[in-house]
Amino acid sequence: MQGVSDTAEPNVRLPDLLRLQLRVIGALTLREMSGRYGKENLGYLWLFGEPLLLGSAIGLVHAITGHEMPGGVSPVHFMVTGYIVFYLLRGIVNRAPTAIVGTQSLLYHRCITLLDIMISKNLLDLAATTFVMLLFIGLWGMATGQWPANLELVVVAMAVMALLSHGLSLLIAAGSVFTEVFERVTHLIVYLTMGFTGFLYMVFWLPTEMQHAALWIPTVHVYEMIRHGLYGLQVPTYYDPLYLAGWVLGLNLFGMAALRRARRDLVI
Amino acid sequence: MLEDVTKSYRTHLGDRQVLHGINASFGPGEKVGILGRNGAGKTTLLRVIAGVEFPTTGRVDRRMSVSWPLGFAGAMHYSMTGADNARFIARIYAKPIEETVEFVRDFADLGDYFRLPVKTYSSGMVVRLGFALSLAVDFDCYLVDEAIAVGDTRFADRYRDALLERQARSALLLVSHIPDVVRSYCSSAAILEHGRLTRYEDLDEAIAVYQSA
Numbered sequence: 009m010q011g012v013s014d015t016a017e018p019n020v021r022l023p024d025l026l027r028l029q030l031r032v033i034g035a036l037t038l039r040e041m042s043g044r045y046g047k048e049n050l051g052y053l054w055l056f057g058e059p060l061l062l063g064s065a066i067g068l069v070h071a072i073t074g075h076e077m078p079g080g081v082s083p084v085h086f087m088v089t090g091y092i093v094f095y096l097l098r099g100i101v102n103r104a105p106t107a108i109v110g111t112q113s114l115l116y117h118r119c120i121t122l123l124d125i126m127i128s129k130n131l132l133d134l135a136a137t138t139f140v141m142l143l144f145i146g147l148w149g150m151a152t153g154q155w156p157a158n159l160e161l162v163v164v165a166m167a168v169m170a171l172l173s174h175g176l177s178l179l180i181a182a183g184s185v186f187t188e189v190f191e192r193v194t195h196l197i198v199y200l201t202m203g204f205t206g207f208l209y210m211v212f213w214l215p216t217e218m219q220h221a222a223l224w225i226p227t228v229h230v231y232e233m234i235r236h237g238l239y240g241l242q243v244p245t246y247y248d249p250l251y252l253a254g255w256v257l258g259l260n261l262f263g264m265a266a267l268r269r270a271r272r273d274l275v276i
Numbered sequence: 277m278l279e280d281v282t283k284s285y286r287t288h289l290g291d292r293q294v295l296h297g298i299n300a301s302f303g304p305g306e307k308v309g310i311l312g313r314n315g316a317g318k319t320t321l322l323r324v325i326a327g328v329e330f331p332t333t334g335r336v337d338r339r340m341s342v343s344w345p346l347g348f349a350g351a352m353h354y355s356m357t358g359a360d361n362a363r364f365i366a367r368i369y370a371k372p373i374e375e376t377v378e379f380v381r382d383f384a385d386l387g388d389y390f391r392l393p394v395k396t397y398s399s400g401m402v403v404r405l406g407f408a409l410s411l412a413v414d415f416d417c418y419l420v421d422e423a424i425a426v427g428d429t430r431f432a433d434r435y436r437d438a439l440l441e442r443q444a445r446s447a448l449l450l451v452s453h454i455p456d457v458v459r460s461y462c463s464s465a466a467i468l469e470h471g472r473l474t475r476y477e478d479l480d481e482a483i484a485v486y487q488s489a
Binding site: 031032034035036038039042043113115116117118119120271272273274275276 | 344356360
């Protein structure tokens with residue numbers, strides 16, 4: 009139904025194009041960083057202070073109420089690490105409905121695409137939460153002598169969570185160009201589905217038939233992966249990297265296509 | 277170069293078509309004024325040429341580096357300082373950062389405001405910063421939306437000199453509803469009316485037609 013496209017600058021080859029996009033994403037990330045955390049040094053503290061404070065508070069409540077965790081895992085450790093990962097998901101997804109509106113003036117520059125904007129924002133979330141995770145793991149290790157079984161796996165799992173959330177955020181951002189519905193329901197849905205993400209439970213706690221149901225949810229696989237990295241064989245974990253790869257690929261491909269379509273109709 | 281470009285917007289009153297099949301081609305070094313009344317679609321045309329918005333149908337083919345539309349809004353961050361905006365522009369357009377900041381500071385002539393957030397600027401200052409940023413990037417073709425009339429005369433003269441200096445390589449597309457503005461910057465003109473563009477080789481002829489309409 010819609011007509012022909014518009015061409016980019018002349019004589020641009022793929023490597024140049026990639027270099028350009030990397031440059032743009034770099035500049036956008038710097039800009040986003042100073043915008044989000046301010047220029048004062050204390051601003052950067054919030055980068056990790058926020059999830060750390062909230063995570064510790066939740067963990068503390070559990071410690072005080074004396075909940076025992078199956079598998080002999082520390083409730084504080086379980087809740088704080090879980091919260092940091094949820095913080096990553098929530099940060100990316102909740103920002104998506106307003107991500108485009110807030111940065112439209114950037115699109116005056118033809119070299120900046122919607123995808124660049126989304127990547128730079130979400131990359132910063134991943135960097136911040138990964139840093140917090142490593143900081144927490146380091147502090148915890150020094151205090152208790154308990155270190156993760158496989159740190160690389162934890163970092164990889166966080167990147168996978170970022171990729172899943174990123175794909176979803178592309179779809180939500182693109183949808184928000186056409187309707188306000190997403191702006192109204194995204195926060196609510198993220199809040200309501202928090203209990204299902206895998207943040208608050210592990211698959212082996214569940215009865216068999218519920219295990220099967222839970223393993224349909226991609227974020228549950230991510231959480232299992234992270235806990236495999238954190239606790240090793242102390243707890244049984246169930247996850248399928250291929251299933252996750254399918255979700256990441258699907259969400260991102262549809263997300264990018266939707267974003268491209270939305271750009272055509274975007275009124276700036 | 278524009279081929280059969282149309283643009284419509286969806287509104288609650290149904291689709292509104294703003295551009296009805298624009299065909300035009302602008303060459304290197306050309307200084308073209310586009311005259312049109314309020315609502316003729318001047319700003320829309322400029323946005324489509326700049327690639328800020330996409331044509332509904334048709335195609336835009338850019339063989340020169342084309343600036344963003346220079347006007348009252350857009351292209352900069354209001355919460356960032358003028359200097360930070362210059363740094364950002366330098367980064368995305370791969371220009372040396374310190375030189376760009378210096379150039380913009382000198383050209384925009386904002387004094388201490390250069391180190392304050394753009395939201396504290398007057399509209400004239402925002403326009404000056406925008407022009408300085410675009411000159412720092414050094415485009416082949418500049419798109420100017422009315423705004424030049426806002427800067428004070430001293431700045432307008434300086435801007436015109438800067439453009440004249442690059443006469444041979446820089447093209448200029450200036451949209452305005454004021455014939456005198458077009459006359460002082462351009463060597464030929466076109467009239468945008470009812471979403472269609474008519475070009476005139478002779479500037480005076482274009483202005484005469486525009487004023488008699």
